[in-house]
Amino acid sequence: MDKTADHSAQRNTGFYKRLKTHFKGIRLNVLLKDYTSLRIGGPAKYFYEAGAPADFVRILKFAKKYKIKYFILGGGTNILFSDKEFDGLVVRFLGTGIIFRGACVNAEAGANLQTVIAASIKAGLKGLEGLAGIPGTIGGAIRGNAGTVEAEIGDSVISAKIFDSRSGCVKTFKRPALNFRYRTSLLKKNKKLILLSVVLKLCKAKNPAALAAKLRENAARRSLTQPKGQSAGCIFMNPQRKINGRTMSAGELIDKAGLKGARINSAEISRVHANFFLNTGRATSRDMLALINLAKKKVYEKFKIRLKEEIEIVK
Numbered sequence: 001m002d003k004t005a006d007h008s009a010q011r012n013t014g015f016y017k018r019l020k021t022h023f024k025g026i027r028l029n030v031l032l033k034d035y036t037s038l039r040i041g042g043p044a045k046y047f048y049e050a051g052a053p054a055d056f057v058r059i060l061k062f063a064k065k066y067k068i069k070y071f072i073l074g075g076g077t078n079i080l081f082s083d084k085e086f087d088g089l090v091v092r093f094l095g096t097g098i099i100f101r102g103a104c105v106n107a108e109a110g111a112n113l114q115t116v117i118a119a120s121i122k123a124g125l126k127g128l129e130g131l132a133g134i135p136g137t138i139g140g141a142i143r144g145n146a147g148t149v150e151a152e153i154g155d156s157v158i159s160a161k162i163f164d165s166r167s168g169c170v171k172t173f174k175r176p177a178l179n180f181r182y183r184t185s186l187l188k189k190n191k192k193l194i195l196l197s198v199v200l201k202l203c204k205a206k207n208p209a210a211l212a213a214k215l216r217e218n219a220a221r222r223s224l225t226q227p228k229g230q231s232a233g234c235i236f237m238n239p240q241r242k243i244n245g246r247t248m249s250a251g252e253l254i255d256k257a258g259l260k261g262a263r264i265n266s267a268e269i270s271r272v273h274a275n276f277f278l279n280t281g282r283a284t285s286r287d288m289l290a291l292i293n294l295a296k297k298k299v300y301e302k303f304k305i306r307l308k309e310e311i312e313i314v315k
């Protein structure tokens, strides 16, 4: 037998025993497809859902101590997992606390973004309506600076409480240090930094009834322009480069490359919005990756623009 493999198996068995002793809820071989909006993903070797921030931090320290690869999963709405086993630990943080202080809201990373928006509107606070309809958790939204044509969540951030897995410390970062840019942030660039909670600055609405109406209007527009099936939202970021004096969205580029409705097995480029790739049944990560590469290739051939993925691809 290969000595390295044998050694690693022994180490992992020891790790699992300790893991089970310290974390009762640990599960083995959990199918990641059940935790993603694309419904794609093989089993995670170890899977844990932490309810409290202290428990979340504790398991991350544990994984570091035993040198086990880990991955933090939020709402699973912006991710493409491999069909193969994730040979490590997948952790979800289930902390969903939302606390209002004046015109600020403090939300834990596991809180659902739309729940935070609805609660803010109920509290008569304005500022998040532009993010109506974006699925997933606050954690995922902050990390990827989720947004629409109207707003980006980074614009509302005051500070974020972050666990730094290199130092093992929890620190508060103010907005400038979080380096929000179009669909990215310090947290996306540095995987060692893990969001625990965030403080968002909103403002008192002069007309609270109008906020709910605005939210409905945004959601209605979204449901007209975006497909309903199993997807991960927009696959690519919008390129910033201009063609004939104007920028074209990734959706428009893929559309103009003639790819609406293109399929690889059960993976399909939406006919409603070409930057949405659907799992129409039993699509695998291979099918989806092949479709992503096809879109990149055709858009490059036609426009000489290299599309960059917005979703996270875990191989």
Ligand code: EPU
Pocket (backbone or CB within 6 Å): 147, 148, 149, 150, 225, 232, 233, 234, 235, 236, 237, 238, 249, 250, 251, 252, 253, 255, 272, 273, 274, 275, 310
């Ligand atoms: N368009 C086409 N063909 C298509 C799709 C779009 O010609 O198949 C054209 C539209 O007609 C429009 C332009 O492209 O003129 C932009 O389209 P849209 O208004 O749908 O916005 P988008 O840039 O494609 C962005 C965000 C979405 C967000 C919407 C709504 C990105 C990558 N996407 O889409 O976010 O919901 O604005 O504001 O920034 C996501 O991040 O996952 C996401 C879905």
